[in-house]
Amino acid sequence: MTPILETRELTKLYGVVIGVNDMTFDIRPGVHGLLGPNGAGKSTLLKLMTAQLRPSVGSIRVLGEDPWSNPELFRRIGFCPEYDAFYDFMTAFEFVESLGRLSGMSRSGAKQAAERALESCNATEFMHRPIRTYSKGMRQRTKVAQALVHDPELLILDEPLTGTDPIGRHELTELIKRLGAEGRSIVVSSHVLHEVQEMTHEFLLIFGGRILASGNVHEIRSLMNEFPHRINVRCGPGQAHLLASRLASDAAVTDLELADDGTIVVGTRDPAGFYARFAEHALHAKVTVHELSSEDDNLEAVFRYLTGAR
Amino acid sequence: MFAVAQLHLRQMFAGSRRWLLLVCMAIPLPILTLIRTQGEFRSPVEEQVQTSVFLYAIYALALPALASMLYGTSIIGAEVQNQTLTYLFTRPIARWRVLMGKYLANVGILVALTTLSLTIGWAIVGAVSAQNLAAIAVATVFATATYNAVFALLGSIFTRRALIAGLAYLGVSEIALAWAPTFGRNFTAQYHMRSIAFELSDLEGMLRSELRALVSEVTTPVAVASVLSLCAVALIATCWITTSREFALTDDP
Numbered sequence: 001m002t003p004i005l006e007t008r009e010l011t012k013l014y015g016v017v018i019g020v021n022d023m024t025f026d027i028r029p030g031v032h033g034l035l036g037p038n039g040a041g042k043s044t045l046l047k048l049m050t051a052q053l054r055p056s057v058g059s060i061r062v063l064g065e066d067p068w069s070n071p072e073l074f075r076r077i078g079f080c081p082e083y084d085a086f087y088d089f090m091t092a093f094e095f096v097e098s099l100g101r102l103s104g105m106s107r108s109g110a111k112q113a114a115e116r117a118l119e120s121c122n123a124t125e126f127m128h129r130p131i132r133t134y135s136k137g138m139r140q141r142t143k144v145a146q147a148l149v150h151d152p153e154l155l156i157l158d159e160p161l162t163g164t165d166p167i168g169r170h171e172l173t174e175l176i177k178r179l180g181a182e183g184r185s186i187v188v189s190s191h192v193l194h195e196v197q198e199m200t201h202e203f204l205l206i207f208g209g210r211i212l213a214s215g216n217v218h219e220i221r222s223l224m225n226e227f228p229h230r231i232n233v234r235c236g237p238g239q240a241h242l243l244a245s246r247l248a249s250d251a252a253v254t255d256l257e258l259a260d261d262g263t264i265v266v267g268t269r270d271p272a273g274f275y276a277r278f279a280e281h282a283l284h285a286k287v288t289v290h291e292l293s294s295e296d297d298n299l300e301a302v303f304r305y306l307t308g309a310r
Numbered sequence: 311m312f313a314v315a316q317l318h319l320r321q322m323f324a325g326s327r328r329w330l331l332l333v334c335m336a337i338p339l340p341i342l343t344l345i346r347t348q349g350e351f352r353s354p355v356e357e358q359v360q361t362s363v364f365l366y367a368i369y370a371l372a373l374p375a376l377a378s379m380l381y382g383t384s385i386i387g388a389e390v391q392n393q394t395l396t397y398l399f400t401r402p403i404a405r406w407r408v409l410m411g412k413y414l415a416n417v418g419i420l421v422a423l424t425t426l427s428l429t430i431g432w433a434i435v436g437a438v439s440a441q442n443l444a445a446i447a448v449a450t451v452f453a454t455a456t457y458n459a460v461f462a463l464l465g466s467i468f469t470r471r472a473l474i475a476g477l478a479y480l481g482v483s484e485i486a487l488a489w490a491p492t493f494g495r496n497f498t499a500q501y502h503m504r505s506i507a508f509e510l511s512d513l514e515g516m517l518r519s520e521l522r523a524l525v526s527e528v529t530t531p532v533a534v535a536s537v538l539s540l541c542a543v544a545l546i547a548t549c550w551i552t553t554s555r556e557f558a559l560t561d562d563p
Contacts, residue, residue, distance in 0.1 A: 050396075050400050051399070051400075052396060052399065052400070052556065052557070053556050054556055069553065071401070071402050071403055071404050071405070072402055073402075074400055074401050074402040075402040077400070079396070079400040081393075081396045081397075083393045085392055085393035085394050085396070085397075086394070087317075087320075087321065087324070087392075087394060089320075089321075089324035089325055090320070098313070098316075098317050098320075099397055099401065101313035101316075101317075102313050102314065102317070102397075102398065102401040102403055103401050103402055103403075104402055104403070146397065150402075
């Protein structure tokens with residue numbers, strides 16, 4: 001099966017700044033999350049995939065072809081850019097229909113395809129209103145619809161959930177899951193782990209222009225587990241030391257710290273085991289737990305660990 | 311390419327741009343009305359010459375240059391500034407076709423509107439013969455096509471400062487250089503268009519010698535070939551730049 005994306009020593013320089021640094025990897029068909037903090041190189045990689053940029057060194061192939069100066073390839077690719085740009089004087093329907101026509105469709109074919117694409121993005125309700133009156137969520141859905149209008153086999157979505165409200169996010173997530181389930185390949189970028197985790201379990205972690213890790217969510221979680229986690233526990237007044245002495249006996253705990261505000265900061269290499277036994281500890285210590293949190297659950301923590309490990 | 315042209319036409323007539331275009335085309339009409347009602351001419355020949363020169367200056371010189379600067383530079387420049395270029399360049403259509411579709415739409419609509427305004431202006435001033443009107447119209451078509459090509463080129467090079475580059479080009483090349491009696495004027499569009507308009511008109515023998523020397527030292531075929539060459543070179547260069555260049559729509563990385 002041809003990979004949807006192949007890179008070999010792919011490097012993109014902006015003057016002396018490196019956008020993408022010596023990437024070599026393949027992505028098989030399916031839904032893939034491209035994860036990394038802002039400035040990691042995600043958008044640069046997507047721009048290289050969509051021939052907006054040309055590699056400085058190395059090569060990139062999308063659906064088995066070099067994308068640069070290859071407009072025919074865009075019959076098979078739909079791209080949703082990150083920036084909030086439109087022909088604002090149009091309605092969503094006119095916008096998507098116009099771009100359908102640029103994809104080589106007849107007028108009537110483009111009308112039907114635009115209607116279909118907007119319907120699949122739950123945008124029919126507002127599609128005949130001018131885009132300039134839209135909320136951020138409506139604009140995001142319109143952008144995804146234009147990427148879908150010509151029914152591409154590969155969908156490239158750059159931060160599609162940015163700025164959407166919870167309902168809009170849920171709808172877009174469901175749409176992307178559905179498109180993936182229909183057999184379409186999707187590369188979706190984000191800097192928020194849990195956003196992408198709802199859409200796919202296959203990730204590519206990118207940081208500083210390099211691929212840090214790739215694989216499914218379990219592999220990435222296990223990568224996380226190789227490094228100590230910090231878990232914050234806040235309990236009732238004067239109860240922290242009771243719980244702390246109990247937690248100290250847990251095999252999963254590597255170190256403990258009692259902060260000035262009474263919060264217990266727990267270090268562990270086995271967060272799953274710790275969480276499984278935590279309720280029992282709290283019960284035995286007879287303390288009221290107000291908050292149990294960990295900054296290490298977010299993507300930034302994963303990157304901090306991975307980059308720190310290098 | 312037709313779909314690109316249609317999209318571009320919609321952009322031209324969207325929002326304030328529509329009014330800007332209509333104002334551009336309407337401005338000459340009150341000026342010409344003033345000439346008709348207030349102008350004092352010593353003879354019918356002088357009236358014929360002066361009103362023809364006025365019409366030429368407005369419709370084959372000022373209007374195509376200004377309208378082309380506003381709309382020619384925006385062919386690529388506005389798409390970059392609005393970050394909408396991505397939508398055009400991630401479609402199964404060659405970049406040079408996108409450019410040509412937008413260019414042809416620009417030239418078509420500007421020629422149509424300028425010719426309409428010229429015809430109304432001609433009806434207002436009255437004294438200009440049909441032959442002179444046709445000569446001015448031909449020069450207008452050449453001017454619009456050439457200036458749009460040149461300004462599209464400037465727009466593709468100076469995407470975010472295209473208007474400034476366009477103004478600089480107009481000032482240096484089409485005003486200063488084109489009117490200076492030096493060899494350099496051969497490289498301007500204006501000089502050759504003056505020659506084309508004069509050769510096609512019936513003003514031979516009516517112009518004073520100093521004005522005659524300014525308008526025509528080249529034959530019509532040479533003038534036509536020169537203007538077409540400038541237009542073709544500008545278009546080919548724009549297509550090449552558009553096809554080979556990366557357009558940074560955001561401040562990467």
